[in-house]
Amino acid sequence: MCTTHQADCLAKLNAILEESIAAGVPGLSVEIASSRGHWTLTAGVSDGLQAIEPTHVFGIGSITKVFTAVVIFQLIEEGKLHLSDTVCRILGSEIYRDIDDAAEATVAQLLSHTAGIDSWEDDSLWIREGRGSKLDPTHIWDKVEPLGYIRRPKITAPSRGDWYYANTNYTLLGLMIEKITQSTAEAEIRRRILEPLAMEHTFLEGFEPPNQGKLAHRYQWATDTFRDTAGICPSFPGARDGRLIDCTKSNLSVEWVAGGMVSSASDLTKFAVALRDGRLLSSESLDIMTTWRPATDSSEMGHGIFRRRDHGTNAWLGHFGGVLGFTGALWWKEEGDCVISVLSNVGTMHAGKVPSSAAHVIIDSNILEIASQLAAA
Helix, strand or coil: CCCHHHHHHHHHHHHHHHHHHHCCCCEEEEEEEECCEEEEEEEEECCCCCECCCCEEEECHHHHHHHHHHHHHHHHHCCCCCCCCEHHHHCCHHHHCCCCCCCCCEHHHHHCCCCCCCCHHHCHHHHHHHHCCCCCCCCCCCCCHHHHHHCCCCCCCCCCCCCCCCHHHHHHHHHHHHHHHCCCHHHHHHHHHHCCCCCCCCEEECCECCCCCEECCCEEECCHHHHHHCCCCCCCCEECCCCEEECCCCCCCCCHHHCCEEECHHHHHHHHHHHHCCCCCCHHHHHHHCCCEECCCCEEECCCCEEEECCCCCEEEEEEEEECCEEEEEEEECCCCCEEEEEECEECCCCCCCCCCHHHHHHHCCHHHHHHHHHHC
């Protein structure tokens, strides 16, 4: 039975979601989990007509990196890999050739985004060919293919040791997983994480068949910044008076283990609870994962996850995600019993300032504080 306090919390949470929908986000799916229960909320639509339901799945973007990091730490625990191992020790030179600072980058530096390697995601040509005017929506990218965009002197990355967020780091980690296990990275993620946790709505798009669940239509904020930086793929029709483009025909294969996973809000909370509670990694691995250093103005970086604070003093651990057509957030309270996942079917990449998204719901509202109150009720 829902108590008066819980009902009040749920009403406040629904109001936050409806505010985001009013700002132009097509749809949202949220799950809050604690030992006291699970609460699911949805708002908006998938395709302009069908309401978002708890069974809808979304691209989760860089939340995928947390899964990749877990597999890396499991391989370390098995003695098959070390944090000090370098790219050139594990991978063949054909993988990292002509990529500045890649050869000597260590596993620890890749995990923590301190390797000093350019991100293929920031390359101007890739932005147009991967998400914009030159995109072929039907193309399934080869796992090494994105690295071709940075086989040149680096442009944006700082010196090794300084923090710089780069998808390249996790592409290389995924290739390490495959070299060490002689299996695909997606198969290792499934065997080690998805199957043990019964995550039936989660898969790597482009490399695995879709699982159960309805895949939400994907939209992208078509701001002037996005039009100038990426351009509009001719296959993508406009939506909502041109404020959005419908990029449902695209796929996330280019992101692979750096950001290509599709999941549901409920599956993500399962994963976060298991990771938090030590069911996936040893306490030693979790200690390393949560060794922090400054990253952005509002967050610190560990080895695979971030730490940020809510509008009070509470610290939360997790990751945001953003890809073409989707944004997501997965966070759990550092000291407390609360996990929250927020997924939306609108992308913000290369769009500059936008009205709202899954990340905005976390950053711009007090949803974390209300979720904590609900979880403690």
